[in-house]
Amino acid sequence: MSFTVDVRRRALAANDAEAEQLRRRFAGERTLVTNLISSPGSGKTTLLEATARRLAGRATAAVIEGDVATELDAERLRAAGLPAYQILTGGACHLDARQIGKALTAAAFPRVDLLFIENVGNLICPTTYDLGEDFKVALLSVAEGSDKPFKYPAIFARAEVTVVTKVDLLPHVRFDLPAVERQVLSLNPSATLLRTSSATGEGIDAWCDLLLERAARKRA
């Protein structure tokens, strides 16, 4: 087993080195990069669709989309007006920095103000792979239950922003929002929590304002 751990440690070190190169590139291009991580079906793609509508004309944006299989999400995002490059991991459970570097080259990405990386739907494995992002965003749908931050602590400890999604479903599910806030803040006292519904639009302005403010700060 220690042999396996060692292989994993070396893979993570190699990833960190590639992520630092990406971070320098994104700094030079003044692109704000977010790494969106959640369970499958928490609403990452739907949030990005709503974000594209709200940001139109205010900032340029693009997406690198990670999935085990299918180009469905990239197609949805392109239909929403976002340039989207699909990475198919072929079974792998997370994106890595090398894949992001290749995507940027292959796609000849336009210089954008905001680059969203939508990671593979998985609350565990993507957490430890730095992709050169400015910050990680964890999404948690109210349909998933309010015990998740303590059950999956690594991502909620590392995400600067936790977005509680699908709050339009709150009347129909058992979900203790204050309990989630307490868990997230105990794991990461400086975390920002947002509550959103891509269906009703609730919270989308606050999310976009946060992005635009952070993007302006990076350009300054």
Added chain:
Amino acid sequence: MSFTVDVRRRALAANDAEAEQLRRRFAGERTLVTNLISSPGSGKTTLLEATARRLAGRATAAVIEGDVATELDAERLRAAGLPAYQILTGGACHLDARQIGKALTAAAFPRVDLLFIENVGNLICPTTYDLGEDFKVALLSVAEGSDKPFKYPAIFARAEVTVVTKVDLLPHVRFDLPAVERQVLSLNPSATLLRTSSATGEGIDAWCDLLLERAARKRA
């Protein structure tokens, strides 16, 4: 990379060998073993709570519970009357056969008719790790969206049973049940699909009948 792949292949081969030992043990004990796999928050624990209530007095049952962190799920299941042994993976994204073997020894599990293994919340990584189960069960909550089988094909291809959960939320979410059925059956033509709501009890009888019928067949 090929080095990493080779390490992974050897780990899977070792796991398969341990799983075969477990399978022989479970055959000898006439215990029906299911391996429940889904995203975080799809309702695995809640389904097992509802199952425990419905099976009380009709079959003996126990649970091996896999989580990255916290004993919350095992505590819930014990409160529902199910003997539950918690495995904490400490960050690992799936259970393996060795952990199951250790749990059976450490816990001195009673011989039961039904052993449920609730895997770590993750729709990807647990798929390839045989735990000696009779069959895998994939859960998909209607809040997760109806594109999931094609987006995460490996688990839906391998699961004998797909349980669509939280159908009480159908009036409040966009979810195309016939589309999900078409995807699952195209991935696995012999799959059984069930629709359930642990909140209303819909489908719980059909699920328990399936388990009892399979358990009786194994004892025969």
